[in-house]
Amino acid sequence: MKAALLTDIETLSVAEVAKPVPAAGELLIRVKLAGICGSDSSLFRGKCNVPFPVIPGHECVGVVEEINAPGSRFVVGQRVVIQPNLACGTCTMCLKGLKNVCRSKVRLGIDRNGVFAEYVTVPQSYVWNIPDGLPDEVAVFAEPLAVARHGLDFAVPKKNDRVLVFGAGVIGQLVLQLALLTTRNIVACDLSDSRLELATQSGARSVKGCERLSDDCQAGFEIVFETSGSPAALSQAIDLVAPGGTIVLFGLPAAGHEIRSDVIVRKEIRILGSIIYVDEFPTVIELLANGRIATAPLISDTIDLEGLAENLHNFYQPNRIKTLVRIENR
Known part of the structure; x- marks a missing residue:
């Protein structure tokens, strides 16, 4: 063959x-x-x-x-x-x-x-x-x-939940579409204009670069799905998630990084890993x-x-x- x-x-x-x-x-x-x-x-x-x-x-x-x-x-x-x-x-x-x-x-x-x-x-x-x-x-x-559905089983968005999808590659796009089945209040974050345009067409409010999420950060997101694997992604997700919120990690960064446990404790954040x-x-x-x-x-x-x-x-x-x-x- x-x-x-x-x-x-x-x-x-x-x-x-x-x-x-x-x-x-x-x-x-x-x-x-x-x-x-x-x-x-x-x-x-x-x-x-x-x-x-x-x-x-x-x-x-x-x-x-x-x-x-x-x-x-x-x-x-x-x-x-x-x-x-x-x-x-x-x-x-x-x-x-x-x-x-x-x-x-x-x-x-x-x-x-x-x-x-x-x-x-x-x-x-x-x-x-x-x-x-x-x-x-x-x-x-x-x-x-x-892969996307398995991660959403850990944190199914409720109707009024604010959701951030960090990374708009194929898994991010599929996570976004699954989340849109239960809530419309979703932000997608990526550095690629074409990927953000696709996320917008699906129904998300798209943002290029998470440094532009300061307005949303005031209240935070009830759920953050991290699909990018960026080494800085977890730290940014901890900043952006609301107190009592949930972070689901799909991405596998090439290298580890420090975990800001003080913020995790003070905000009482749940951080969950999702594999296949x-x-x-x-x-x-x-x-x-x-x-x-x-x-x-x-x-x-x-x-x-x-x-x-x-x-x-x-x-x-x-x-x-x-x-x-x-x-x-x-």
Whole structure:
């Protein structure tokens, strides 16, 4: 099969490799459309500390091609999306229902070959059927939308809550749209004019740079969703959140920073971390199928597999939201 093979740091090429064979309990998925994520960029730049070679990619929509699981709930030809973080299911964290922080978690596209290829194998328990009427270009957002939805489960905005979405990349845009389902009082903050324009079109009041939020800071925000990963973001969020408010952290900064515990205590702030997802996929597939989330404005570009290396080289472009990769051209 054809696949994008990462053989060293920033060394990726399209090559012919062996088509994978599904192990017991697995499905062979023919990949149709994939999405590029920030973790793909981190892997490309050598920040994930995993052995090469590997086929990257973990966001995709595809078709069941082969089933190696007697009595499977799937049939050949079904369109599906993949939940790409594979927990062990037996450790203490998994038994507590915290599969997202399983210490033995296997990450598709990092620890095992991923979806930037014509075929991928996945355990059937991590595959989800999608409705016939749900377009591929919408269904491919199931994974990042699950990330966003998991974080909102920690702090669902009430009707009159003031909400700040810090960072207007793809996760920020999806968090914004989810928050808009329950409140209209939302501010989006970013340094990119095009991302702020998109947030404004979605219904937020957008601000370029959080230093311009002094007026709102007087009362503060009941909820701050930090999606940027900026090293200064947490400190700014602590300033901007209202007393008794909640900060939900999605972003992973490259380096740690001091925590202003005195302000946290005096304002009685809750700070929560949110990493990937647990069981949000059925919910987000329904949201996408019902048209509750607008994905078309989030697509910056659609490329072929041959354009992946150049796209990863230029990943940090301010106009980028989500780039899709067309794997199957038929």
